[in-house]
Amino acid sequence: MGDMTAGIRSVFLDERDAQEGQTIAFPWILRELNFNGKIRALDVGAGGFVGKNTTIHLLEVLGADVVAIELDGPRASALRDAYPGINVIQGDINEYEYEEGPFDLIVSDLDSSLVSLTMTKLLNPFAANLKIGGYFITLIVYDLAAYRGENPLLAASGEKRQAEFLREFYGTTRVGVDTARRALRDSQLRVIGIIDKFLGHHARGLGVGWLVTQKVRD
Numbered sequence: 083m084g085d086m087t088a089g090i091r092s093v094f095l096d097e098r099d100a101q102e103g104q105t106i107a108f109p110w111i112l113r114e115l116n117f118n119g120k121i122r123a124l125d126v127g128a129g130g131f132v133g134k135n136t137t138i139h140l141l142e143v144l145g146a147d148v149v150a151i152e153l154d155g156p157r158a159s160a161l162r163d164a165y166p167g168i169n170v171i172q173g174d175i176n177e178y179e180y181e182e183g184p185f186d187l188i189v190s191d192l193d194s195s196l197v198s199l200t201m202t203k204l205l206n207p208f209a210a211n212l213k214i215g216g217y218f219i220t221l222i223v224y225d226l227a228a229y230r231g232e233n234p235l236l237a238a239s240g241e242k243r244q245a246e247f248l249r250e251f252y253g254t255t256r257v258g259v260d261t262a263r264r265a266l267r268d269s270q271l272r273v274i275g276i277i278d279k280f281l282g283h284h285a286r287g288l289g290v291g292w293l294v295t296q297k298v299r300d
């Protein structure tokens with residue numbers, strides 16, 4: 083796969099890839115992954131923008147069999163209506179029993195206030211339900227200062243907790259690939275890269291990105 087480790091800003095993304103409401107980094111990442119044949123993907127927190135961030139790309143770029151988990155009832159229904167071919171499960175990812183697994187790819191696009199939950203509680207079950215060589219991609223806040231600067235309301239809502247989590251989990255509020263690798267060194271997942279979620283739309287990043295990892299051991 084392409085080298086995602088060179089740095090957050092080093093990736094060129096073409097804005098023409100983006101449609102309204104979409105972030106362009108995600109389809110670019112999917113095109114970089116190595117998959118053979120039909121894949122099965124778990125799309126966690128899929129309904130927030132009726133699949134425009136994640137689901138549509140899992141279908142269009144990868145042609146994946148998609149299992150989508152969405153907590154909110156109306157959002158789950160809207161997702162089902164928009165993509166009749168996918169399996170939408172309305173429920174809490176914390177209660178999910180992974181009966182549809184194992185997966186080739188798990189994507190977690192939970193709200194940024196839930197990133198700490200993803201990394202502390204969900205990382206192990208996600209890794210356990212991935213095939214070896216499969217990928218786990220999750221939204222992270224990688225730079226608290228950039229995140230705060232761009233969107234004060236969003237940041238104010240959970241900044242203290244976010245800062246505490248970043249310091250505790252990574253030892254810093256500005257996370258890079260090496261820091262993420264250290265934080266995940268005892269897990270089954272190898273960090274491949276961190277890609278800014280909104281790169282291409284903004285002159286600088288918003289401190290929110292996709293952490294891309296691969297399962298390397300049982």
Ligand SMILES: C[S@@+](CC[C@H](N)C(=O)[O-])C[C@H]1O[C@@H](n2cnc3c(N)ncnc32)[C@H](O)[C@@H]1O
Pocket residue numbers: 126127128129130131132133134135136137151152153154157173174175176191192193196
């Ligand atoms: C940022 S949105 C996701 C956008 C989505 N990937 C898309 O392409 O439209 C986050 C979603 O996660 C859902 N969510 C929050 N907590 C959840 C949980 N515990 N289990 C499942 N979904 C959850 C929210 O209801 C929200 O719709």
